[in-house]
Amino acid sequence: MRNEALHFALRNRKLVVGTVVVAVFLVAGVVGPMTIDHKPADYVGPAMAPPSGEFWFGTTTFGQDVFAQFLYGLRSTFLVGVLGGVLASVVGMVVGFVAGYRGGWVDELLTMVTNIVLVLPALVVLLIVNAYLGVRSVGVQALFIGLTSWPWAARAIRAQTFSLRSRDFVDLARLSGVRTPKIILREIAPNMSSYLFLTFILLFGSAILIAASLDFIGLGPTDSVSLGLMLNNAARWSALQLGMWWWFVPPGAGITAIVGALYVMNVGLDEVFNPKLREM
Amino acid sequence: MLKLDGVSKVYRVGAFGGRALTAVSGVGFEVGEGEVVSLIGESGSGKSTIGRMVLRLTQVSGGTITLDGRDISSIRDRKEYYRQVQGVFQDPFSCFNPIFRADRVFALIKEQYFPGVGAREWRGRVEDALESVRLDPGNVLGKYPHQLSGGQLQRMLIARAVLLDIRLLVADEIISMLDASTRIDVLNLLADLRARGLGILFVTHDLSLGNYVSDRTVVLRDGRIAEMGPTPLVFGDPRHPYTRSLLAAVPRLHTKWTDAPVDGTADGTAEERAEDLPCAYHEAAQGSRTRPGLAEVADGHFVACSGCAGAAPEEKKMKERA
Numbered sequence: 001m002r003n004e005a006l007h008f009a010l011r012n013r014k015l016v017v018g019t020v021v022v023a024v025f026l027v028a029g030v031v032g033p034m035t036i037d038h039k040p041a042d043y044v045g046p047a048m049a050p051p052s053g054e055f056w057f058g059t060t061t062f063g064q065d066v067f068a069q070f071l072y073g074l075r076s077t078f079l080v081g082v083l084g085g086v087l088a089s090v091v092g093m094v095v096g097f098v099a100g101y102r103g104g105w106v107d108e109l110l111t112m113v114t115n116i117v118l119v120l121p122a123l124v125v126l127l128i129v130n131a132y133l134g135v136r137s138v139g140v141q142a143l144f145i146g147l148t149s150w151p152w153a154a155r156a157i158r159a160q161t162f163s164l165r166s167r168d169f170v171d172l173a174r175l176s177g178v179r180t181p182k183i184i185l186r187e188i189a190p191n192m193s194s195y196l197f198l199t200f201i202l203l204f205g206s207a208i209l210i211a212a213s214l215d216f217i218g219l220g221p222t223d224s225v226s227l228g229l230m231l232n233n234a235a236r237w238s239a240l241q242l243g244m245w246w247w248f249v250p251p252g253a254g255i256t257a258i259v260g261a262l263y264v265m266n267v268g269l270d271e272v273f274n275p276k277l278r279e280m
Numbered sequence: 281m282l283k284l285d286g287v288s289k290v291y292r293v294g295a296f297g298g299r300a301l302t303a304v305s306g307v308g309f310e311v312g313e314g315e316v317v318s319l320i321g322e323s324g325s326g327k328s329t330i331g332r333m334v335l336r337l338t339q340v341s342g343g344t345i346t347l348d349g350r351d352i353s354s355i356r357d358r359k360e361y362y363r364q365v366q367g368v369f370q371d372p373f374s375c376f377n378p379i380f381r382a383d384r385v386f387a388l389i390k391e392q393y394f395p396g397v398g399a400r401e402w403r404g405r406v407e408d409a410l411e412s413v414r415l416d417p418g419n420v421l422g423k424y425p426h427q428l429s430g431g432q433l434q435r436m437l438i439a440r441a442v443l444l445d446i447r448l449l450v451a452d453e454i455i456s457m458l459d460a461s462t463r464i465d466v467l468n469l470l471a472d473l474r475a476r477g478l479g480i481l482f483v484t485h486d487l488s489l490g491n492y493v494s495d496r497t498v499v500l501r502d503g504r505i506a507e508m509g510p511t512p513l514v515f516g517d518p519r520h521p522y523t524r525s526l527l528a529a530v531p532r533l534h535t536k537w538t539d540a541p542v543d544g545t546a547d548g549t550a551e552e553r554a555e556d557l558p559c560a561y562h563e564a565a566q567g568s569r570t571r572p573g574l575a576e577v578a579d580g581h582f583v584a585c586s587g588c589a590g591a592a593p594e595e596k597k598m599k600e601r602a
Binding site (some may be wrong): 168169174177178190273 | 374379424
C-alpha cells in the first residue's frame, strides 16, 4: 500500500511541484542563515539601496540587508507555522476523532469545550497572555497560537468522523476484532487524509498570519525577525510610498508562495489518496 | 447454539436523551447448528437492530443473548466471539473502505487472527475461500471496490467469513442489493454453508426469500415477535393477521396488479378484515402460552396477540400487579 501511494505520488505533477517549492523555502530558511556572516538587524550597507550583486534583495531605510532578513524570517516563519499548525492540528484531530467516534456524553463534553474555545476572542486573549507573561520567543508564541486555533478543525473533523463511523466498513473492522484507536487511525483517518492535510495547511497559514499580527503590535519575538515583522517594518517606514518594493515584495511573495504551494500539494495528495480521482 | 431471551433495545432520543424509543422489545428465539432462521419484518421493525445486537455492534438494553449458554456481553475478548460469529451487511459497496484495495478485508483477518500464517499459505487459503464462493481469485484480488460489482463484493464478504471458519453468520439483507441472477448464486452459497453446519440468521424483508432459504421464520412487527415457527407452518398456516397481510402483499409472478383483487392486497383492508377474525393468542388454550406474549398454536409455532379487544383487560391486570 505504501509503495503504491509512493508510486502515484511521484507521478503527480501538482504534488511534486508543491513539494519542491515548499522544500526550497524550507532549505533556504534552515541553511540560508548559516551562509550569512552578519545578523539580520545589523546595519551593513548603504540605506535604501535597490537589489544589487552585493545585497540581492537590496537594503532597508537603515541599511539592513533585506536578503538576510528574508532568510532569517523564513526560518522563524516556518518555525511558528509548523509548531502552531502541528499543535492545533493534533489537538483538533484528537478532539474531533474522539468526539465523533465515541458520541454520547463524551461528544457533548468535548463539543462544549470546543465551542467555548471557539467563541473566545482568540486574538484578544493572545494579546493579554503575551503582554502579561512578557513572552518574546517564537516557541511560546506558537504554543498559544496552537492552543487557540484548533476548534474549527475539531468541529469539521468531528462531523466527518460522524458520517464515516456509521459506514459498514467500520463495523466490518470491528467484526474483525480491530481496536478503536486503530479503526480511527487506519479506517477513518485515511478517508479524510487530504482533508486533514488541508486542515494542517490552513492552520499553518493562519498561525503565520496571527504571528504577524502579534509582531505588528509589538508582542512578537523581539530578538529575531519574521516575514510578518518585515512586512510591518516596511509598512511602518512607508516602503510602498517611497517605492522600495524590494523591502515588502520578498516577504509577501514568500508567505504567498509557501501557503500556495502547500495548497497545490493538497490537491495532488487528494488525487494520490483517492483512487477515484487518479487520472491514470 | 445462539439464544435470544427477552432481548430489548431502547434508544434515548431527543434533547438530553429525554425520550425513549423502543426499537426491540422482549424478543426471544434460537438459532441452532446448521439451521437457517429468517427474521422478517418491514423497515423499522427492529430486525437489523437484532442482527447488530447479536454481532455486538449495538448494546443490549434488556434480556440476554447467549452463545452455547454463555452471555455474549460477558465474553471479554471480542476476538474470541468474532471467530465464531460473523456478519455480512446489506450494502456491499459501503462495507469496503473505498480508498483501499478490496482484498484488504482478508488482510485484516490475517493481521488480527492469523498473524503467524505465512504469506504463501495465507494466499492459498484466501484463494480457496474465494473459490468456495465461486469467485475467480485472479479476477478480484488486487482490485479496488469500485472496480468490482456488488455481487462480487458481497461474495468476497462471505468468503471473508468463511476464512474464519465461523459457526454463526448474521446475514443482514445480503440479497437485496443484488440483481436476480447473482441472487440465486448467493442463496445457494448459503445453502452450502449451512450444509457444513453453519447457523445462519437471515435478516430480510422479502418473504419469498425467507420462505426459500429458512428452516424457521420469525416475523417481527414494531420490535416484537408477531409470529414464529417452522417456515412451512408460518407460511402455510399464518395465524397472526400481520403475517397474513404480509403474505397477501407479495406480488404474484403470474398476476398483474391491474388484475389483482382490490381487497386483501391493500394493507388497510386486510388489517380491517383481520380484526374480525378471532385472535389466535386469546383463542389458544391457557396452557399453550409457554412464552411471554406468545401462544403455541401448533408444535413450535408461536403467535402473539393481534391487538384484539381481549388484550385490554389483561394489560390492566398487568399494570395493577405492577
